[in-house]
Amino acid sequence: QVQLVESGGGSVQAGGSLRLSCVASGYTYCMGWFRQAPGKEREGVAVIRTGGTSTYIVDSVKGRFTISQEYAKNTVYLQMHSLKPEDTAVYYCASRAYAYGLSWYSSCLSPLTSGRTYEYNSWGQGTQVTVSS
Numbered sequence: 001q002v003q004l005v006e007s008g009g010g011s012v013q014a015g016g017s018l019r020l021s022c023v024a025s026g027y028t029y030c031m032g033w034f035r036q037a038p039g040k041e042r043e044g045v046a047v048i049r050t051g052g053t054s055t056y057i058v059d060s061v062k063g064r065f066t067i068s069q070e071y072a073k074n075t076v077y078l079q080m081h082s083l084k085p086e087d088t089a090v091y092y093c094a095s096r097a098y099a100y101g102l103s104w105y106s107s108c109l110s111p112l113t114s115g116r117t118y119e120y121n122s123w124g125q126g127t128q129v130t131v132s133s
Helices: 104-114
Strands: 004-007 010-013 018-024 030-036 043-049 055-057 065-070 075-080 089-096 127-132
Touching (some): 004 089, 018 030, 018 127, 030 104, 043 065
Antiparallel strands (some): 004 018, 018 075, 030 043, 030 089, 065 075
16 A cells, blocks of 8 residues: 655644645555645545646635655645635645546546545555644
8 A cells, every 4th residue: 555644734823834745655546635634534636647647726725735756756736825814723634546438537537526435545654734724
């Protein structure tokens, strides 16, 4: 199983920026970022096709967050700008292995947007992001 290690969380004031990093120990088909605020369900934030160009950002953070990768370093980033107090959460990196016969949409994007987090195979330990007003 792929090991994922996140870094880059911290505390910022509203309007600030943070960049989260996630390093994978092996092959992944796609990598996503999820977050979980206290008392709320884990939700998908962004996903990227490993080694490709396909990305998806959920509407609630679109225009403020971007996802990118350094394929040679097995690293995915979540750049967060204009942070708001409601962005406060533990942020998790997750990856999915290739599933034969499934498209990028079915494998990676749909599970992220529909809450089927269990379809992602590997998870990092999480990194806390706290945004104060």
